[in-house]
Every structure is written in C-alpha cells, then in structure tokens.
Amino acid sequence: MTVPTSTAGRPAPRHRVVVVGSGFGGLFAAKRLAKADVDVTLVSRTVHHLFQPLLYQVATGILSEGEIAPATREILRRQANVRVLLGDVLDVDLETRTVTFAGESTTASLPYDSLVVAAGAGQSYFGNDRFAEHAPGMKTVDDALELRGRIFTAFERAELAATTEERDRALTFVVVGAGPTGVEMAGQIAELAHRTLRGEFRSIATSTARIVLLDAAPRVLPSFHERLSRDTADRLRRLGVDVRLRTKVTDVDAAGLTVLNPQGEERRIAAETVVWAAGVEANPLGRLVAQKAGAATDRAGRVLVEPDTSVPGHPEVFVVGDLMALDGLPGVAQVAIQSGRHAAATIAARVAGRPAPGPFRYFDKGSMATISRFAAVAEIGRIRLTGFVAWVAWLFVHLLYLIGFKNRVTTLLHWAISFVGRGRTQRAVTRQQIVARTVLERVERDRVGGTTVDGHVPEAERQSA
Numbered sequence: 001m002t003v004p005t006s007t008a009g010r011p012a013p014r015h016r017v018v019v020v021g022s023g024f025g026g027l028f029a030a031k032r033l034a035k036a037d038v039d040v041t042l043v044s045r046t047v048h049h050l051f052q053p054l055l056y057q058v059a060t061g062i063l064s065e066g067e068i069a070p071a072t073r074e075i076l077r078r079q080a081n082v083r084v085l086l087g088d089v090l091d092v093d094l095e096t097r098t099v100t101f102a103g104e105s106t107t108a109s110l111p112y113d114s115l116v117v118a119a120g121a122g123q124s125y126f127g128n129d130r131f132a133e134h135a136p137g138m139k140t141v142d143d144a145l146e147l148r149g150r151i152f153t154a155f156e157r158a159e160l161a162a163t164t165e166e167r168d169r170a171l172t173f174v175v176v177g178a179g180p181t182g183v184e185m186a187g188q189i190a191e192l193a194h195r196t197l198r199g200e201f202r203s204i205a206t207s208t209a210r211i212v213l214l215d216a217a218p219r220v221l222p223s224f225h226e227r228l229s230r231d232t233a234d235r236l237r238r239l240g241v242d243v244r245l246r247t248k249v250t251d252v253d254a255a256g257l258t259v260l261n262p263q264g265e266e267r268r269i270a271a272e273t274v275v276w277a278a279g280v281e282a283n284p285l286g287r288l289v290a291q292k293a294g295a296a297t298d299r300a301g302r303v304l305v306e307p308d309t310s311v312p313g314h315p316e317v318f319v320v321g322d323l324m325a326l327d328g329l330p331g332v333a334q335v336a337i338q339s340g341r342h343a344a345a346t347i348a349a350r351v352a353g354r355p356a357p358g359p360f361r362y363f364d365k366g367s368m369a370t371i372s373r374f375a376a377v378a379e380i381g382r383i384r385l386t387g388f389v390a391w392v393a394w395l396f397v398h399l400l401y402l403i404g405f406k407n408r409v410t411t412l413l414h415w416a417i418s419f420v421g422r423g424r425t426q427r428a429v430t431r432q433q434i435v436a437r438t439v440l441e442r443v444e445r446d447r448v449g450g451t452t453v454d455g456h457v458p459e460a461e462r463q464s465a
C-alpha cells in the first residue's frame with residue numbers, strides 16, 4: 001500500500017518531506033517546516049514525543065510519563081501541513097525515494113522528495129545483549145516504567161524477605177554507568193531510600209539500602225570538567241551512594257552482577273535491581289541508510305554526514321540528532337534540535353529557491369546534571385556551577401524545554417511535592433508489571449534448576465562449595 005503524502009483534497013502534490021522519528025530531531029525538523037511550501041509526514045514508532053532527560057524522574061516516581069511524553073499529534077495539531085503517522089520504519093529505498101513502514105495492521109510505503117531521518121539511539125550492552133533482561137536501560141517510556149516497577153517492588157520484597165541475605169539483595173540497587181543518567185538515577189534512588197520511603201515500612205529500614213554506582217571510567221561525569229566530576233562524586237558519597245570507578249561489569253544475571261575491580265579481581269554483587277545507563281548504540285536505520293548510500297558509519301553505528309547533515313551522494317536525505325556523526329558532536333538534545341531545524345531550513349530554502357544555509361553550526365548551550373534535590377552541576381562555556389545555583393539553572397532550563405503549558409504547570413507542582421516536601425506522586429506499579437516479572441523469574445528458575453539464570457551459582461553457594 002502506498003500512502004499519498006499530500007494532504008487531503010489538494011490536486012497537485014507539493015514537495016513531500018518525510019520525517020522519521022518524533023524525538024527532538026524529528027519534532028523540531030517538522031516544526032521548522034511550518035511555513036514552508038511542503039507537505040510533511042512524520043512517522044514514528046511511538047505516538048508521543050519524549051523528553052528523555054527527565055526519564056529518570058518517571059523511573060523514580062517523581063513525574064508521570066504523560067508529563068514528559070506528550071502526544072506528537074497534539075503538539076503539531078495546529079500545523080496544517082503536517083500529518084503524523086504511527087509506524088515502524090523498516091526500509092528506505094534511496095533509488096525510488098520511498099520509506100516503508102509497518103503500521104498497526106499493515107505495511108505501507110511513503111514516497112518522499114526530501115527525507116529527514118531522526119531515529120535516535122538505543123542502549124548498548126557492548127555486545128552482551130542478554131544483560132538487558134536483568135539490567136534494563138533507560139531510553140523509552142517502557143524502560144522507565146519497567147524500572148519504576150522494579151525499584152518500588154524491590155522495597156516490597158525486602159519487607160517480606162525471609163532471610164537477611166534475601167533482604168540485603170532486595171535492598172541493593174546497582175546503577176551501571178556514571179554519566180548524567182547514571183548519576184541522576186543513583187541520586188534519586190538514594191533520596192527514595194533515605195527520605196521518601198522513610199518510616200513507611202515495618203520490617204526494614206529503607207535507609208539501609210545500598211546504592212552502588214559503577215563505571216569503567218576513572219571519574220563520574222567524564223564529559224564534564226574534572227572539578228565538577230569530583231564535586232559530584234563527593235556529593236553522591238555524602239548521600240550514601242557507593243561510587244566505584246575503574247570497575248567493569250563482566251556479567252549480569254537474575255541474582256546480581258559480576259564486576260572486575262581496579263585490582264583486576266572478579267567480585268559478585270548480589271542485587272535485585274540493576275539499571276543500565278552505560279552505552280549508546282545508533283538506531284539500525286542509520287546503518288541501513290548508510291549502506292544503501294555507500295556512506296560510512298562510526299563505531300556506534302552513526303552515519304557520517306556531510307557538513308549540512310545530508311547523506312553523502314544524497315543531498316535530499318538528511319540524518320540528524322543522535323543518529324548523525326558530525327565533527328564529534330555529542331548525542332544531546334540541543335544537537336538534535338538544532339540539526340533537525342538545520343535540515344528543515346535547508347529543505348525550505350531549496351523549495352523556495354533561496355540559497356541553502358550551508359554547513360550546520362552547533363551552538364553549545366552547555367550541559368547539566370542533577371545529583372539530588374537542590375544540588376546539580378552545570379557547565380555553560382567557561383562557567384561552572386555546582387550545588388543549589390546549578391540546580392536552579394537546571395530547573396529553569398528543563399521547564400523551558402518541556403513541551404506544553406499544562407505539562408510545565410503539573411511538573412512544577414510535582415517537583416514542589418518531591419523536592420520541598422518528600423512525597424512522590426507517581427508510585428503506582430501495575431499488576432501486569434509484577435505478574436510478568438514473577439512469571440519470567442519462575443520460568444528462569446525452572447530452566448536452570450536451582451541456580452540462577454545463565455548457570456550462575458549465587459555467591460553464598462559458591463563460597464560454601
């Protein structure tokens with residue numbers, strides 16, 4: 001089935017732009033085309049735009065998923081030249097200029113004159129994809145809700161634990177990867193254990209929870225200035241987080257994980273909840289487009305694009321955001337927003353017969369990460385902020401970029417509840433999540449007959465053997 005890209009009722013199709021993805025790159029590309037004489041079709045595998053930087057707050061019960069994932073259709077409802085479709089793009093034919101996608105019930109193709117691919121990146125387990133089952137990453141709303149379920153039910157399991165060993169394992173949370181996401185997760189789990197849940201349980205003291213943050217790198221937040229890394233590690237330790245650097249994960253299973261410490265010794269950490277915030281890997285669509293265009297990809301699978309973000313040999317195809325490799329630019333929201341807008345501006349200029357804007361120039365607005373309530377680090381050019389001032393800057397910037405007035409209002413309210421007070425309004429865990437996990441664990445136990453999944457013998461048994 002071919003989906004016509006012109007909007008209903010119009011006789012001659014205008015220049016047809018297909019945008020793949022409703023993340024920062026795709027959404028801002030579509031918005032930038034509002035006044036252009038083009039018909040835009042945005043196709044994405046999710047019905048929402050996702051503000052990934054706040055996923056960790058959904059995972060730890062501060063915000064609801066709706067606040068960070070507004071419907072793309074709603075955001076673009078007033079832009080008459082855009083149509084939004086739900087679909088998983090399977091193929092791009094650069095010769096016939098068609099995109100093939102799987103919709104809810106059918107596979108369809110979309111012809112294009114210009115194409116913007118903004119399919120983003122996924123989690124990388126560095127070749128150990130089986131870790132994903134026990135150590136979910138944090139890239140999507142599903143991931144955040146899965147983690148929320150695991151984190152809150154871990155405390156419930158601890159309350160019911162029959163042995164100290166079982167309780168300690170339930171109360172051990174390991175975050176792998178000490179970049180901004182890992183730091184934010186570790187800080188928030190610590191706040192949950194020490195502030196939010198304090199006094200709510202009868203058999204356990206939640207403040208005895210062990211939160212471990214590990215990374216193979218020698219410091220936390222390696223992309224920030226060293227002083228900010230030090231400050232962050234100190235603050236995390238004061239919050240009770242066990243920060244372990246130069247530590248490599250060699251295995252993850254249902255009972256915990258195995259790490260190689262800086263001395264080169266293997267150690268087991270018995271943990272019920274493992275969060276993977278370590279690597280990123282470009283969406284497979286990047287390799288597909290690159291292969292077809294004869295273009296190169298980098299090690300993470302990102303497409304090496306021309307200076308104007310187009311694919312070599314195909315000036316009508318643009319790859320933007322996390323999927324693009326250009327001048328070593330980082331995979332951050334501002335790169336995606338600005339490159340999406342730049343690709344769109346190039347298309348609009350060509351259609352209007354104006355000179356194109358030329359090479360993409362990134363304007364670095366800085367980076368920030370929160371550590372706990374009232375504490376963050378921020379680096380804006382040469383300005384380096386820590387503590388409360390950085391936190392206020394963080395608060396302001398995130399509110400500014402959140403999409404939708406009502407989301408800003410409710411987010412502010414939920415932040416007040418969590419940061420000024422100590423409550424969390426989004427602690428619901430669905431029965432579906434718990435049942436699915438319990439069934440999965442039973443299947444694993446049956447499969448490996450007493451040992452944990454992957455044939456690992458739990459540490460206690462190994463020692464007594």
Ligand SMILES: Cc1cc2nc3c(=O)[nH]c(=O)nc-3n(C[C@H](O)[C@H](O)[C@H](O)COP(=O)(O)OP(=O)(O)OC[C@H]3O[C@@H](n4cnc5c(N)ncnc54)[C@H](O)[C@@H]3O)c2cc1C
Nearest residue numbers: 021022023024025045052053089120321322331332333336
């Ligand atoms: C947990 C987390 C925290 C972060 N924190 C920060 C931060 O604090 N500051 C910052 O600047 N950046 C942060 N980032 C990075 C930032 O979110 C990304 O750089 C940005 O989202 C990239 O935008 P994008 O449009 O390229 O990709 P994405 O936002 O990932 O969007 C990709 C889109 O493509 C769609 N898609 C994927 N495959 C297909 C397919 N086959 N067919 C159709 N649609 C498809 C997806 O559904 C999605 O809509 C964070 C990222 C994560 C995961």
